[in-house]
Amino acid sequence: MDFPAVSLRAILPAIVILTTAALVLLLDLLPPRERKGHLAVVSLAGVVAALLATTWLWGGESRAFRGMVVLDGYALFLDLVICYAAGLVVLLSMDYLRERGLESGEYYALVLLATVGMMLMASAGDLIVVFLSLELMSLSLYVLAGYFRARLASGEAAMKYFLLGAFATSFFLYGIALVYGSTGTTNLDRIAASASRDSLMMVGVALLLVGFGFKISAVPFHMWAPDVYVGAPTSVTALIATGSKAAAFAALIRVLVTSLRSTQPDWTVLLWGLAAATMTVGNVVAIAQSNLKRMLAYSSVAHVGYMLIGLVAGGVFGTGAVLFYLLVYTFTTAGAFGVVLLLEHAGGEGVSLADYAGRARRHPILALVLSLFLLSLIGIPPFGGFVGKFYLFGAAVRSGYIGLAVIGALNTAVASYYYLRLIVYMYMREPEGVEAVSTPSFAGGLALAVALVGIVVLGVVPTPFIDLAQAAVTPLLR
Amino acid sequence: MQTAVFFAIAAIAVASALGLIVRRNPIHGALFLVVNLGSVAAIYLMLNAQFLAAAQVIIYAGAIMVLFVFAIMVLIPGKEETGPDPLRPFRLVAIPFGAFLLVEILLMLVVRPAPPREPPGAEGGAEAIGRLLFTDYLFPFELTSVLLLAALVGVLALAKRKA
């Protein structure tokens, strides 16, 4: 029996995170048992180590484990995005959990395990690996969503996320089965080689899109998102909104662009509709929300729509723009949820629009930071959101999808209404009631600072990052 | 002969799956699921995948039992909630929509039929599967253990008595 060569190098970042997760679980058993702060530090160290490993591997390209894992620029770029998301979430979780007396080793271990799943989704070379890593990520997130067991909303979030997620997974599996039936393989490269456009393949592709649609919460598969975002602990919400979306997009792009290229005309039509519906529904419904977490949930749905535009446009420009937008979106959304998290009261209240009236007076810095993130979400220069949208819409125009670009631009205008409304509430309304002033801790401040630097740098000097993103997708399009 | 047996088993599988969906009593549903999984195991046997068939029966026998317990403890069979279904209008939309999708799939099967494929000739015995698991599918195999670890940690985190 000849065993495959075990090349851990190809999955080094994921291995680093996995080892850290195991380490956290072991350290959890050792004293000091009352305080868990050091576990967060260990987790953070693991994420930073994975980040370093990613940069060390940069430029390498290899396949390992009989084509099950692909290490290329694309995977490394997304590893970077995911590492940043995980790092920001760990930073934000530290004080958030301690103030609520819910720090535990399991929390950090699950965050890290979810991160492993996300990273492997980005570098999967086989539909089976896509499925398993998707499950690894989802399973950890289901539990994390219900982590505040005492809160009914948290349990509801976990249950909804779990049931709908399991439902979506079955669609995904069925899709894999049909694609296998049509091509006789689950390997992404070999699917591309023997691609046909027979009925099995077409139905399979549609089912795969449904499965991915759930994970990226594209309309009409977005129903779970608002309830889960509201009920889950806000730090977990940040992870679901950033890391899990980046990972799902990573797998979606790789599967569509490399292995299902022969059916591109077919899925482009589907994605066109999904993109238009997702943007419009997300933005229009967000207007009606009075709960901030719910509003951000719909806004994140809308942003998925923008990113789908890039996928419809295709090519190096379109796909590269999606990757760049993912990077920007991760920093911006993690930052916005971070501010919400820092201003949240212990019982989970203080996240409605009315609570934010006059917040600028008590929390001038946090209000300013939140405003900057919101401006980036709208897409106003000099922040990363502007550049990201510019490239996405530009790619759409370049590929001739002018209608879609117009819908996107109109949506941006609609979106600015509810983002600006929040800023108006913070700066121009009188505060209601008395509210204790809380000073954000060092960890929380650090997370916000990193995210803020991220969106400013990406907005002011975007060119090197755009080049990176375009270089990352080039091997996929060969 | 083979074809006849296959269609008989397939008919049982489909009928029991329908029974699972249609029956309101969750225990009856779970029993139909037993029949369904058993007939799928029989199809595995016909494809010469004995190991898969046996593993399917062993694993799902346990899974079904958990389902039974879950149904009794959570759903209280026999006392299902009655009253107007708040989602009734959606269901009325769902039926034509589902029918439309079905017709579309059937149409596609007619317009673009999939070429018949030779079933993979590999033998499905324990040895063949073991060999595959430790060579071609080594990575997914190991990844599954990470998945199980995550599930284990997750269950403990949710079920721990404190807090």
Add this chain to the structure above:
Amino acid sequence: MTTALAVRDFVAAFVLLNAVIAVVTYVTLLERKFAARMQSRIGPYRVGPHGLLQPIADALKLMMKEDVVPATSDRWVFNLAPLVFLIPCVLIFATIPFAPGLGLADLNIGVLFFLAVSALEIVGLFMAGWGSNNKYALLSAMRAVNQIISYDLPFIFAALIPVVLGGTLRLGGIVEAQRGLWFVAYPLLGQLGFLAYLVAMIAAENRVPFDILEAESELVAGFRVEYSGMKFALIQLAEYAHVIGTSYLGALLFLGGWLGPGPAWLGLIWLSLKALAVFLLVTWVRWSFVRIRVDQILGISWKLLLPATLSLLLVAAAVVAYSGGARGA
């Protein structure tokens, strides 16, 4: 498949089925006699010489009793349960080789087939408990699920130890691999493995000391409390068939199967004697121990038996790896 072969298979299956039923019927008598001796009694003595016709009389009595179906029962489930319970318990005999070449089918996944089929038994048991619509029966079924799920894993792992040592899942191959040295004679590994097998087997069969699901003092008769007449007989038959089948499996896996001194045709006798020894061992335990609590039962499984059988499996793998391959391979 030619018609002659098909007919031969059907006849063989028919013969085996009836042989199993006959053996099981008399095993009940054996158990009663054995238990009576342990308690300084004589046991059944009236019907026939030394009570030898007692099982026949019992069977006739049960067949003639009224078949009562509770009015509030889940009728279909209630009526089907004894059959669903019986079929897997009899089906396990299909794969047992009683001597070289003597058996219905010596499958190349024999052990797995056995484990898979006997795992189905619980479905019938649960149907009986649920269908009766009786609090005692339902409680018993819930306890059964707890126990069987907990003990399935150690049972499977214990049964896999000989599989690893023998290097095959075929029961005949496992027996042949024991030529020269039975697996039970492997120092420590064999004895501990056999012990784990016995404990898991007793638990899987819900016999004392693991009989919380029919604990007479609490649950009357557990899941079969509402059954009478022929259905009750079927359930009893199934239970004993399962015990006998598992005893045969234990004899095949650990005690060298049909191997023994004398000519080859003695194989069937040897195997049956060994299986009988396993059965009597289990019965001995039944009449000597007291019932243990639910939490103790679960604790033994998850905290002791599962890690123990897993480590034994690892040791077995190490033995195979360092002695240059499995014996049967």
